[in-house]
Amino acid sequence: MARSSDDRSFRLGTGAFAGFILLTVVALAFELSRQSALSIAKFGMRFWTGTTWNPVSGDFGALPFIWGTLYSSILALAIATPIALGIAIFISELSPPILRQPLVYLTELLAAIPSIVYGLWGIFVLVPIVRKAEVALPAALKKLPLFQGPPLGVGMATAGLILAVMVIPFTSSVAREILKNVPMAQREAAYALGATRWEAIKAAISFGKTGIIGAVMLGFGRALGETMAVTMVIGNSPKISASLFAPQYTMAAVIANEFTEAADELYLHALIEIGLLLFIITIVVNMLSRLLIWSMKKRSTRAIVVPATLEEAPAQ
Amino acid sequence: MSYAARRKIVSRMAEVFCAVAVLLALVPLAMILFYVVKEGIGSLNLAFFTHTPKPVGELGGGMANAIVGTLILIGLASLFAVPIGCVAGVHLSEYPESRFSSAVRFAADVLNGVPSIVIGIFAYGLVVLPVKRFSAIAGGAALGLLMLPIVVRTTEELLRLVPPGMREGALALGATRSRAVFSVILPAALPGILTGILVALARVAGETAPLLFTAFNNQYWSTNVAQPIASLTVQVYTYAISPYDDWHRQAWAGAFLLVMIILTLSIVARLAVRRLEKMNRP
Numbered sequence: 001m002a003r004s005s006d007d008r009s010f011r012l013g014t015g016a017f018a019g020f021i022l023l024t025v026v027a028l029a030f031e032l033s034r035q036s037a038l039s040i041a042k043f044g045m046r047f048w049t050g051t052t053w054n055p056v057s058g059d060f061g062a063l064p065f066i067w068g069t070l071y072s073s074i075l076a077l078a079i080a081t082p083i084a085l086g087i088a089i090f091i092s093e094l095s096p097p098i099l100r101q102p103l104v105y106l107t108e109l110l111a112a113i114p115s116i117v118y119g120l121w122g123i124f125v126l127v128p129i130v131r132k133a134e135v136a137l138p139a140a141l142k143k144l145p146l147f148q149g150p151p152l153g154v155g156m157a158t159a160g161l162i163l164a165v166m167v168i169p170f171t172s173s174v175a176r177e178i179l180k181n182v183p184m185a186q187r188e189a190a191y192a193l194g195a196t197r198w199e200a201i202k203a204a205i206s207f208g209k210t211g212i213i214g215a216v217m218l219g220f221g222r223a224l225g226e227t228m229a230v231t232m233v234i235g236n237s238p239k240i241s242a243s244l245f246a247p248q249y250t251m252a253a254v255i256a257n258e259f260t261e262a263a264d265e266l267y268l269h270a271l272i273e274i275g276l277l278l279f280i281i282t283i284v285v286n287m288l289s290r291l292l293i294w295s296m297k298k299r300s301t302r303a304i305v306v307p308a309t310l311e312e313a314p315a316q
Numbered sequence: 317m318s319y320a321a322r323r324k325i326v327s328r329m330a331e332v333f334c335a336v337a338v339l340l341a342l343v344p345l346a347m348i349l350f351y352v353v354k355e356g357i358g359s360l361n362l363a364f365f366t367h368t369p370k371p372v373g374e375l376g377g378g379m380a381n382a383i384v385g386t387l388i389l390i391g392l393a394s395l396f397a398v399p400i401g402c403v404a405g406v407h408l409s410e411y412p413e414s415r416f417s418s419a420v421r422f423a424a425d426v427l428n429g430v431p432s433i434v435i436g437i438f439a440y441g442l443v444v445l446p447v448k449r450f451s452a453i454a455g456g457a458a459l460g461l462l463m464l465p466i467v468v469r470t471t472e473e474l475l476r477l478v479p480p481g482m483r484e485g486a487l488a489l490g491a492t493r494s495r496a497v498f499s500v501i502l503p504a505a506l507p508g509i510l511t512g513i514l515v516a517l518a519r520v521a522g523e524t525a526p527l528l529f530t531a532f533n534n535q536y537w538s539t540n541v542a543q544p545i546a547s548l549t550v551q552v553y554t555y556a557i558s559p560y561d562d563w564h565r566q567a568w569a570g571a572f573l574l575v576m577i578i579l580t581l582s583i584v585a586r587l588a589v590r591r592l593e594k595m596n597r598p
Contacts (some may be wrong), residue, residue: 010494014407017400018420021468024461025423028430031441086337094331103338110345112582114522116549117571120556121348124355124564165344172341198327225431227525228553252433252525259437259529275437279430286429 028279036273038266047273053238053254055262060270062277064238068156068248069278072230073223075160075244080167081216087168088175088215093201104176111169119232122162127153127233130161134245149245152235157244159234163226167219174215178208178296211296217289225282227252251278349575356572359565369535369551375562379570381537382546385452388539389531389547390521392456397463398513405471405509406497412476421469428465435461436526444530452545455531459520466519470512474505511588518581522574524549548574 033040039047043060050061091103131153141147149155182204190203205212235247236257251274262268317325363378370377408417439458444450478501486496502509524547532544533554539545548570555567 006492006494010492010497011407011411013494014403014410015416017403018407018417018468020400021404021420021427021464022423024464025426027442028427028434028438031438032434035437035441083337083340086334087341090334090338094334106345107341110341112518112578113345113348114524114549114574114578116522116524116552116556117348117352117575120552120567120571121351123556125347125351165341168341196323196327198330199323201330221429225433227431227433232553232556252431255433255437256525256528259440260532272437272441275434279434282429282431282434283426286426290425 032272032276032279036269036276039269039273042266043270047270048277051240055258055267058264058266060266062251062270062274064240065249065251065254065274066277067240068234068238069224069250069252071156071248072159072163072234072250073220075156076163076167076223077216077220079160079164080171080219083164084168084171084215084219085175085212087172088179089201089205091172092176092179093204094197104173107169107172109169110165111173115166115226115228118162118166118229122158122229122233126162127158129153130155130158145242146244148243149241151245152247154233154235155243155245155247156234156241159230159248159250160244162229162233163223166226166229167223170222171215171219174218174293175212178211178215178293179204181211181297182207207299208296210292210299214289214292214294214296217285217292221282221285221289224285225252225278227256231256251275352568352572352575355565355568356575359569360572364566364569368537369546371535372560377566379546379548379551379566379573381534382548382551382570383573384539385531385534385546386521386548388452388541388545389455389459389527390517392452392541393459393463393520394513394517396457396460397467397516401464401467402471402509405468405475406502408468408472409475410493410497421472424465424468427461428469431525432458432462432523433525436528436530439526439530449542450530450532450544452531452541452543455527455545455547456541458526458530459523462520462523462526463516466516467513470515471505471509474508474512475501477508478504507588508592511585511592514581514585514588518578518585521581522549522578524553528553 039060043050047060047062048066049063050059051063052059052061053064054060087103087107091100091107095103131151134147134151134153134157137147137151186204186207187200190200195203230250231253234250234253236249236253237247238249238254239246241248255271255275255278259268259271262271361378363376364380365378365383366380367376367378368381369379404420408420411417436458439454439461443454443457482500482504483496486500487493491500527547527550531547531550533550534544534546552567552570552574555563555570558564
């Protein structure tokens, strides 16, 4: 009798600590909506479609930030996905065994470098390089909307590049684990039918398709919430533009830059409402990504072990 | 060209593309490390470790207060995240199948995916707003929330690696569940859990965004946890976006120190994991 009551109190006692995590997530959602109530009440849906951001007149529209966040993240994915998948395929299918572990370690190193160091490198090394490339671009191309504006170096192109580098280790490590878990029989079957090496790899990829899409989405979630490095190179100008050359702004960047300057309450609430949207978007993207990776996990017989060092890292 | 030859060429080209992709990722890595080392080592001097920042316009000064500030912040973060995270991890590994455990696991994953700047807003609302003052405690809380999911999941995974025979042995000897966990299972998993904490520390030591409006920054020497405190990351940020060459120099030095701290933590963790794997091999 004493024993079972002891076990019950153990269960409840440790459960209280575990419940703290549940509570945190609920409190997070609650706090973000409570602290943005003024802005939600005043602007309603207009907040998401408005393009003016004027703290002086108290007029807040978040569309330029949403645009900048989506543009930079999608640009980063477009650059990072082929490279990350190439790395995953090279390490799991092509690499000589002695190179495998060092390559895994080096790609993980990319994830270990803090965002602020990426930003510092971005300002002093990458921006001048991008500026030179922008100046050197043939005049005929500069007529396209994609390349309009003065070649500043600071802007969407640099932000996309730096985000791509930061996202590559996440996507490639999950994709690598997915490929590792595709049953060997898939490739052997392809070889038996006379496939070339690449055709056999394609058979493995198509088996792991859902998981690989999950890996790409995981990278997308990272890119959306990335703050410091982007803030330091994107130029921070709340204007919607299709041009890669143009300085723009992201949701995370505007929070980082203006939070401590927000003098009146409405301004602060408007910034926190942007945080609330960022919270909701990243949760949806991450849940989808997990769902896809998990459904892939169920399909293959061996469990997918995502390396703790990468998978558990908080988004920056 | 025959069909078979074309297929072979396509295969070759795809293989070459994959190798090129690896190189493409290694180029920025090499460049970043090269610049951090080159610009950083040249800028490190004794003053960097022993002085506080000089006012605008004066050359010299250092980041002594920021180094200590970062240590205080990650200390506060661990104080908060390690006990809660470990006990929660124990619960998850002891009752893996319960619906409550799946909900907690899900919540930890959600928390892990939340951008760190949003966690900063949360800590601001919880700790800064009520007292209307930025403080080291607020910064520590923000970093702690970022550590929490990592500590929970590593603790759970490592506890599950403890051979079931040890638990069964303890229970067979008449130990209660709490006794079995705290005197047999937890000690067996301890080295692994410490490794997990190191990994979590390496993660949060490099965080900037959640500190901007929680711990804020401080140009002066301060160890008071109720006051704003400097940190290496925020100091590097402030200096990086400033227009002064001497501050840029110090930003590189700070970045170098930061990368060194994080690399050391990760390498120690990696070596520990390797040793653990060897020990656990039958």
